[in-house]
Amino acid sequence: MGCEEEVLKIKKKLDKMTSSDGDQTQALDILKTLQGLPINFQVLSKTRIGMTVNALRKASTDEEVIATAKQLIKNWKKFVPDKKDDEKGNKDEGKKKDKEERKDGRSSSSNGSSSSGGGGSSRPTTFPSAAPPTTDSLRLKCREMLANALKLAEMPDGVVDTPESLAEKIEEAIFQEFRNTEAAYKNRLRSRVYNLKDSKNPQLRENVLRGVISPKRLATMSSEEMASNEMKALREKFTREGIDDHQLAVAQGTKTDLLKCGKCGQRDCTYNQMQTRSSDEPMTTFVLCNNCGNRWKFC
Structure with a gap:
């Protein structure tokens, strides 16, 4: 190991x-x-x-x-590089590159692209940026809830940061948006925790841990954006069915005063019948109230 x-x-x-x-x-x-x-x-x-x-x-x-x-x-x-030493080293390295560019007759842009993929030291010069600390007990509790949600299952491959650090950044981004810990802040936190813990949507949690979704992005995502692919497909299906029902009742419907709207009590309705089940089953009737816009269906 x-x-x-x-x-x-x-x-x-x-x-x-x-x-x-x-x-x-x-x-x-x-x-x-x-x-x-x-x-x-x-x-x-x-x-x-x-x-x-x-x-x-x-x-x-x-x-x-x-x-x-x-x-x-x-x-x-002792392992943390001194900032002044890093700046001095960067300046010296930059002067050396400039001399090489003038000597070889190459542009700084072409040299920059080749050196970025070349053999410079791969050791990071600073620790990954962290969220500012806080002493607010509510915010600390929210950070803990987010971290627990991220640690709920086994860690996937390619994790870019610790759950605790990611949780701090997510909470900080939400706090910066609302600038308080009132209802809107709490609701935003709860929705993040709920979706991260959703066993039917493990992809969201894994994408956050792998860096596919940044903490700032997760902090502002809507419920629809955080939903699993299965839930998105189901919502799209319901939307299409609703549109089809509306278009069918309005565009191809037949007006009648025999049907009474259960919402406004008027008998100004438009209906249409459609075979939605097997052929030996009765047709489904789609009804639209022309007075209040109420829609319903019955067999």
């Missing part, structure tokens, strides 16, 4: 320990296991294990666990 996979496995165990009723009896042993792993900057960036260890430090009351967690975080901070 690779280092990254081992760290992700450990991270899942620590996530359970940081919950309110989590069992932390093995926390120290797990932290010591982390100390023996060859963790580098790339592993830290992809797994975000640092955030999990810090959360355990805050949740624990064991002095040895807290001290070990602090030491781990301190050691890992």
